[in-house]
Amino acid sequence: MTPSLSCFDGDELSQLLHRAGAGTKPRRAVPAPVPTPGSASPAPAPAPEKDPTARVRAVAEPGQRALGAALAALLGDLSRVLHTSLFVADDEGLLIAGAGDAPAAAASIAADALRSLAQTARFAATRVDGLLLRTGRGAFLVFAPAEGAARYVVGAQVDDDIPLGALRAAAERILQTLLSRTQNHA
């Protein structure tokens, strides 16, 4: 009996796809969480932020504020087109910019997202892709830039019926903007 899809690592799946003529290498395997020495279970996640809105207010670094201002119009336009909330956060879970109905909630969601990323290393890959996160506020897709790029994530609320492709395209556009601006200011 053939194992299920989730049982395949990247190399096995790559071979299957190659035999089937797909001709494209799959992305790297998702590493499992590494147990800490002497413990059978993965390391516990850091404690959640108690007051996400306080963290939003705590964004004081001038470069990031300038970045947020520069992104605001783009996020606003895309949010109106996609009819959903969008946000950009940095690698510490701080909200850089948000648009839509729930930007205030975005900081804590971004913090959740980054904790998940740190635990699973899911985004140590080379493509913009979506990680679905379900929080008390609904479902969010979080996108990260390619490896080696600036460490920001883009999130989108997916409660509404919007095409995944459109969301991914929007995330790519936002991340490209982020990348070009951070490179320009480096």
Next chain:
Amino acid sequence: MTTSISLVSQKGGVGKTTLALNLSLSLAKLSIRTLLVDTDPQGGIALSLMGEQSAAQGLKGYLAGEPLERAVLSTRVPGFAILPTGTLRGLERATFMHQLEDGLRLSLLAETARDYDVIVYDTPAGLTGSTLGALRASDLAFTPLQAEPLAANSLPQLLEVIGDLREEGARVQFAGVILTMVQRQVDASLNVVDTIWQKLPHALVLDAHIPRDPAFLKASELGVPLGLLSKRPPPIARRFDELASELAKHIPLTDDGNDDPIPLLL
């Protein structure tokens, strides 16, 4: 050159026939001359359009020697024709499956159907019989994958079978996954989408996906594709147009040497 595309799935009930019908219509709307061929002995295409088996001899008639142009059903949409299964009774269904399994008759059909840019094969669930035949006669295989856990598990089996067929000498290539029946409010459904995105290369997961939607029931009840449900089709019909645009990248169109702009006014 006619490009043959199979829509195949190990699992039943994933929306193959609905996808085949609506996608074929959307391809034709892109001016891609499309022949939809039903290789499922249940005759789902004709059933979904007419509520009963078509009087046309269809594929059964073609296999018995009827000319293709007489076996197909024409439609009101320019460049879109359907080759239904034809009326099969009792053990004829098993014979039909067996006749198609080696892919030779369907390959001949593709040779005959030179008036079309693309042939879309709707296939029965499973990886045997006429599904194997359609795969053997195809250039590309797409799999509709219902966004629920068991469906995702069947993908490796399909890849294995396509790999085996290629080792036999078939040219078919696995071209991608089309997510169907996606339910945004259901965790299990989202988990499948997540797994597919995480595991497969970007190019093998089509961006457009098909959500579960009550409009499908209405279209099925009335026996029409979603795009023809009314003068203003429901928004979900556009998903098939998006899918068709993605598939169109795989289809080399006949080059008639004229790619000039088309004047709007007569």
